[in-house]
Each structure stands twice: as C-alpha cells, then as structure tokens.
Amino acid sequence: MACNQLKTMNETYYTLIFIKDSSKILLGFKKRGLGKNTWNGYGGKLQENEDIFDCAIRELKEESNLNIKKDKLNYLGVVIYDDNRNMINHRRIVYIFNASSIDDEPVETEEMRPQWFNFQNIPYDNMWPDSKFWLPLVLKDGWLIARFTYKGDYEIVDYVVKELHEAPSLTNGIQDYMSIKSSQEDYEYKDCAIYVENV
C-alpha cells in the first residue's frame, strides 16, 4: 500500500527514550501491557496538555525512577506505526529520544526490569520486530523518520526508515512525514539509510 493511501482513523501519541553511554544502552523488560515480555526503551502515552519532552521525563521516572533534565534529552525523530487489525486503522506516533549523563542507576518497577546491554549484544530477537531497523541510528545519535505497517502483533508488511540530516520538525504536521519518499528532496537521506516500500 502506498503511504499516501493510508487512512487515519485513530491516532495515539507516545514517547520512547533510550539511555546510553558510549558502548552500552539501557533497556527495560516490559512486565505488562503493550509489548509485554519484550525489551524496549522507556516510554508511554502522551497525556493531555503535556509536551513530548515532559512526557519522556515523566515516563522515564515512572518506569525506572531515573530523573533527567529537559536539556539532557536529544530528540531524534519519529517512528510511526500503522496497524490495520480488524479493519480498524490505528496509528501510533512515537517520538524518539536518547540521552546520556545519567548519574543514578535505574530501579525495577511494576512495569519494567532494567538491564544494560553492550551495543554488540542488543536482544533484537526479543524486542518489537521493527527495532532492529532503526535502533542502530539511535545508538549513533542519528536523526530519523520511520514508518511501519503491522499486520497483527508481529508481522511487518511495509516499512520505510530514513536517516535525516537534522531532526524532523516538531511543528510540521505529521502528514508531512507520511508522504516521505526516496525522491522527496526535503528529506534527502544519507547513503547508509534504508529505504524499502511494499516489502
């Protein structure tokens, strides 16, 4: 399906943050809810009247007890998930961050069990299947825009991942991101970027 043919029925906004240093990344093992029993960064739903930076700070605190200041957050881009299950189109728009310089150690909470992983040892086989396509960009502080269409919980039927030269604008409508094409000059991408449609 071409990306401009997607119909939006229902959109939910999330943040997702990855804490890292030069060789290790912090992941949490999700103990309940969406993505249960898989590793992921820390994050959750944007609340009413909350900006994405405050949401990222709040979710990190709730799920790991780590504190982070706004000026330590690197906004890297957006990953969009379309899910056409049961004929209902649902879109999750996830704002991606990374950050380093964390002084404290994370704690286990009701939602997440923390663990540090070497960059060479990331448990991609036990993460959402899309993670392996774009997490390498997060490890190297790359800016990105990506979109995945899922059929059911685990099957990716269409995706595009692009590395950008700068962070995607937060003020542009999300529809701008939906129309990304390899030929689009606004989002000129680097050689190492991945571009696949209709897989």
Ligand SMILES: Nc1nc2c([nH]c(=O)n2[C@H]2C[C@H](O)[C@@H](COP(=O)(O)OP(=O)(O)OP(=O)(O)O)O2)c(=O)[nH]1
């Ligand atoms: N890597 C990856 N992350 C995803 C996918 N889908 C998806 O929602 N996420 C992220 C976005 C959020 O950070 C997180 C899900 O958030 P959540 O459901 O736990 O949100 P929440 O904490 O507000 O939920 P709750 O309190 O209402 O249970 O997972 C996906 O397909 N791949």
